[in-house]
Amino acid sequence: MLRENKATRTRRWRYRLSIARHEPTLLIGLLLIAVLAYLVIAPLVAVLSDAVRVQFGDQPKTGQSPGELTGYYLWRVFRSPVSSIVFWQPLVNTMVVAIGVTVLALLLGGTAAFLLTRTNVVGRKWLSTALVVPYMLPSWTFALAWLALFKNDRSGGQVGILEAWGVRTPDWLAYGAFPITICLGLHYFPFVLLLFGNALRRLDSQLEDSARILGARQRTVLGRITLPLMLPSLSSSTLLVFGRILGTFGTPYILGLPVDFNLLATSLFSAVRNHEPGITAVIATVIVAIGVLVVVSDARLLREQRRFVTVGGKGAMDRLTDLGRWRWPAAAVAFGIFLLGVVIPVVTLALSTVTVTPGIFTRENFTLKYWISDNLAGAPGFPHGILRGTELFDAAWNSLRIVGLASLICGLVGLLVGYVVVRSDGSRIASFLRQISFLPYLVPGIAFAAAFLSLFAVQRGPIPALYGSITLLVIVLAVTHLPYASRSGISAMTQLGREPEEAAQIAGAGWFTRVRRIVLPIQKGALVTGVILPFISGIKELSIVIMLTTTGTQLLTTLSINLIDFAYDQMANAVVLVIALVSFLATYLTQRLTRTSLASGLGG
Incomplete structure (x- = not known):
């Protein structure tokens, strides 16, 4: 009997191994869960542990x-007596800035979304693409442009254009909460434009038409019908x-x-720079907790959207409001937002890189030395233009290979996650893998880096x-961008039935052959999207990498920040322009390759 049981168990294991060899979805799911558990959950557990355990060197x-x-x-x-400096004041500052940025982003993005989706404003198609461009730029592009315009003599180095013209700029205008709010608002309003604009476009305009037929004024229709239905999106x-502000580093710095x-x-970064891992862990834990709370609240709101569903289908209509004589003034407002969000920052930075003294536009003041000079006087830490020497090219090569490899891994893993989740739909493995692959989205970037x-x-x-x-x-770039790639993979695999694979399996094709050939x-479209989108985001990433790079692993983003630390403003601005150019080209090529648009569905 014992021998029979042993033989039965042996046959059972051989059968399971045979099944796993031909259909290894379960094994791949378990392997992905094990790897992601270590790369996603273990860092969070480690930072929580550091917050409550004595760190080496803190014995005294x-x-x-x-x-x-x-x-x-x-x-x-x-x-403690320093808690106000270390935590409480930064927390208040964060809340103030986050609220201000959110209000500004909603105002700019909501206005632009309404004009592009619900009116016949002049240039809808062009504006629907142009107004997304600020989100393609590094977030601190606006901060550097702001300094180039408003910088006073408080922080050393050359003053801004207004000071050069004899206009005194007070500290509150040059630095602190006000400029941080404006700059981040200009960067994040396209995020609202995309979310709110697509929701507006899906709203059946017949509901508004019915109210107008019953005698309701435009203001009443907007306040009683349109806005209430848009509450979930808003x-x-x-x-x-609000959640994205928590992990933003460049502009506040x-x-x-x-x-x-x-x-x-920035308080978290200061703790890291001062070699205080315990304090770093506590602040990072608070940031993670706030980030999780924000995203969980958003998830609950999405579930509540069912109460706002309107009956549409073939009867739904997307009628544009005729602005009449206001078409051109409305277009001027939209174009003014584009000027503030793109033209003025980019032109300001470009001018700063080709002038010796800001704001002086005489022939003698223009120069290309910050780009191509072999010997820059007064710049011992960076004694040549950015196109000379090896610093820029080394940083660019590091950025391209590191971000490129991370994006490739991210795309492949995202597609594998989608395959396992869809093919194992309903299983505990599928459910857990779906959740753990999304978990990095809950953690603000700089806290994840910590x-x-x-x-x-x-x-x-x-x-x-x-x-x-x-x-x-x-690893960190691949993991932090995995939520986007995994959701793309899950969405794509949901649309692929089992029939092609089953037919190949009947013909004798193994699992690897089926994956490679079918x-x-x-x-491939989902794979390209899962690779390119993390690349676009990663090439201008700063918050995630600022604490993890060293001299030998300098990236374009950290090179720019280091130049700012040395007060080499013109060269820092030049590096940011290079990053913006790479990001824009990557976005353009992505849209051409995938035949999609970031502004798809907004207008035109």
Whole structure:
């Protein structure tokens, strides 16, 4: 009997292995879950652990041995005499800026969305693309342009254009909450434009027409019908913009540092720079908690959207409001937003890179030395133009290969996640894999970087210390952009039935052959999207990489920030223009390759 049971178990395992060899979806799902658990959950667990355990070197402060449980870091951040500087004031500043940015983004994005989707404003098709361009630029492009215009003598180096013209700019205008709010609002309003605009376009205009037929005025229709139906979209836009501010680093760093105006992101960076891992862990945990709360709130609002569903289908109509004599003034408003969001920042930065003294537009003041000079006097840290030497090209090569490799991994893993989730639909593995692949979206970028720093700064078991390596940058960029690639993969695989694979399997094709010859060719569009979109985002990424790069792994974004730290404003601006050019070209090529548009459905 014992021998029979043993033989039965052996046959059963051989059968399972045979099945797994021909249909390894379950094994791939388990492998993906194991890898993502270590790369997504483990960093968060590590940062939580660092917040309540004594870190090496802090024994004199805590009176405890390294690794012991402690409440010192919680006290230091929340209750100590310096807690106001370390946490509470940055928290208040973050809330003020986040609210201000959200209001401005809603105002600009909502206005633009209404004009492009519900009116016959002049130039709808062109504006629907042009007004998305600010989101393609690095977020701190606007901060550098702001400094080029309004910088005073407080932070050293050359003053801005207005000061050069004899116009005194006060600190509140040059630095701090006001400029940070304006700059981030100009960067994030296209996010609202896309979300709110698409929702407006799906709204059946017959509902509004019915109200007008019954005698309702335009203001009544807008307030009693249109806006109430748009509340879920408005709420979602509000929360998502608010959440993105939590992890934004570049703009608060550039415009807040001269006046010691810290947000949670810059306070976190200061803790890392001061080698305070315990305090870093506590602040990162708070940022993660707020980010999770924001996204969970957004998810609940999405579920509530069912109460706002309108009956549409073939009867739905998308009628444009005739603006009459207001067509051109409305177009002027939309074009003015484009000027503020694209033309003025880019032209200002470009002019700053070719003038010795800002704001002086004489022939003698124009120069190309910041681009091509072999010897720049007074710039010992960077004694040549950015096109000379190797710094720019090394940083560009690092950016292209690191972001490119991360994007390729992200696209392939995203498609695999989609395959496993769809083919194992309803299983616990599918459900857990769907959730864990989306988890990085809940964590603001700079907090996720702090979590990775905590996990990989030292060797843990067989995993070596990866800090300062290209490998770590590739991993963190791939993981943080996985939610977009995985959702693209899931959406694409949902539309692919099982019949082509089943036919190939009957013909004797193995799993790898089926994937290589059937799935990948059919899903090449989703794969391209899952690769290119993370590339576009990663090439201008700063918050995620600022704490993880070293001298040997300099990227274009960190090179720009380092030049700002040395007060080499013209060369920093030149590097940002290079980043903007690469980002724009990547976006353009993506739209040509995939035959899609970021502004698809908004107008024209």
